[in-house]
Amino acid sequence: MDKVSNVRVGPLPNDSPYMKPFRLYFKQNGKEKNWDLVKAHDSVAIITLNKTRNKLVVVKQFRPAVYYGQICDYLNSVGSEVDSEKVIEMFPPKNAITMELCAGIVDKDISLVEIAREELIEECGYDVPVNRIEEVIRFRSGVGTTGSLQVMYYCEVTDDDKINGAGGGVDDELIDVHELSIEEAKEMLKQGTEHTSPPGFLFGILWFLTNKAQNL
Amino acid sequence: MDKVSNVRVGPLPNDSPYMKPFRLYFKQNGKEKNWDLVKAHDSVAIITLNKTRNKLVVVKQFRPAVYYGQICDYLNSVGSEVDSEKVIEMFPPKNAITMELCAGIVDKDISLVEIAREELIEECGYDVPVNRIEEVIRFRSGVGTTGSLQVMYYCEVTDDDKINGAGGGVDDELIDVHELSIEEAKEMLKQGTEHTSPPGFLFGILWFLTNKAQNL
Numbered sequence: 001m002d003k004v005s006n007v008r009v010g011p012l013p014n015d016s017p018y019m020k021p022f023r024l025y026f027k028q029n030g031k032e033k034n035w036d037l038v039k040a041h042d043s044v045a046i047i048t049l050n051k052t053r054n055k056l057v058v059v060k061q062f063r064p065a066v067y068y069g070q071i072c073d074y075l076n077s078v079g080s081e082v083d084s085e086k087v088i089e090m091f092p093p094k095n096a097i098t099m100e101l102c103a104g105i106v107d108k109d110i111s112l113v114e115i116a117r118e119e120l121i122e123e124c125g126y127d128v129p130v131n132r133i134e135e136v137i138r139f140r141s142g143v144g145t146t147g148s149l150q151v152m153y154y155c156e157v158t159d160d161d162k163i164n165g166a167g168g169g170v171d172d173e174l175i176d177v178h179e180l181s182i183e184e185a186k187e188m189l190k191q192g193t194e195h196t197s198p199p200g201f202l203f204g205i206l207w208f209l210t211n212k213a214q215n216l
Numbered sequence: 217m218d219k220v221s222n223v224r225v226g227p228l229p230n231d232s233p234y235m236k237p238f239r240l241y242f243k244q245n246g247k248e249k250n251w252d253l254v255k256a257h258d259s260v261a262i263i264t265l266n267k268t269r270n271k272l273v274v275v276k277q278f279r280p281a282v283y284y285g286q287i288c289d290y291l292n293s294v295g296s297e298v299d300s301e302k303v304i305e306m307f308p309p310k311n312a313i314t315m316e317l318c319a320g321i322v323d324k325d326i327s328l329v330e331i332a333r334e335e336l337i338e339e340c341g342y343d344v345p346v347n348r349i350e351e352v353i354r355f356r357s358g359v360g361t362t363g364s365l366q367v368m369y370y371c372e373v374t375d376d377d378k379i380n381g382a383g384g385g386v387d388d389e390l391i392d393v394h395e396l397s398i399e400e401a402k403e404m405l406k407q408g409t410e411h412t413s414p415p416g417f418l419f420g421i422l423w424f425l426t427n428k429a430q431n432l
Contacts, residue, residue: 019252035280036235064251069363138410147285194354200415
């Protein structure tokens, strides 16, 4: 997953299906203002507990955006003379592997909980009926950039729900499924730690520890 | 703050200082890939408790990105025939006012905790020395889009730290300072609720309730 090479940066093509930037104009309290935005899909995420072992099921993947966040100051300092091999050596791509909740974008015309169910199959290999997936909370991610909705769910699975050969993502996705003990989850959230994970993951783990872990 | 009108959408100018989109190319496990990104500033956020009243100090502001997230399906459905007054009527801008932690972007060459200190003055009007601002956790926001770092702090303030006339943001910012009781904070995080807030805010509030609120 972290065998990454040949890193280079180019302009955003006008026809990018993933990133549609624009400017929103408006008047606020009588004053003309504008805000630069990017359109992003809404998404779902699922806090997943495997009851067979009482372990949280999470996913790990190389995140180009996180990698760029780590290398951008260096890239800017060297200008156009980027030596990809040197970048890789100075900034090991494995440091841009994130730990996240099972999640996916809303790009189909089915219910949000159905999308959550499909992501549990595609990313983690567990097939459960939607009535076992409970909604936790809804919020807006990227309030300064995308403002897209994320719906967070909680689901308990067992090894009996596993589909042989499923999980790890679809198409070109390279997703590792990982299990996290409750002790590891607590340790992870200790004050002073640094994560490649997004805040929604940290919230999901802390929500689980607060609301579900006591009874295990 | 929610007196918003004349909403329209235009292309992103090439010289936007806030939004720099591009494409990152790389090879992963032998396969050529790319990912569309937008460069965003790193940021700091401060979980703030006013000890004089044992209330959390949070900020509220109209977020154009959240508003766009709410109206974009409608805008797309009507194409170029957007009637701004109708948009405002159908989607009241007050629904895009977010509740957030005091926060700010890293756009100065001073330490992160110094930036946190300045944001506490500018947004909330409290002036505290940096040794009263403790680091909580570091994570990456927008792992699919920006990958920028956010450092979260915790700070206890009192009414004696208040600077007369400070707070509410600088330049054109319209930021309302709001106080949240511990009961209100608990209520807010109840299962099944919907927020305009970002996940970092929800994590910060839950972290506070878990780690700091018991002793009050």
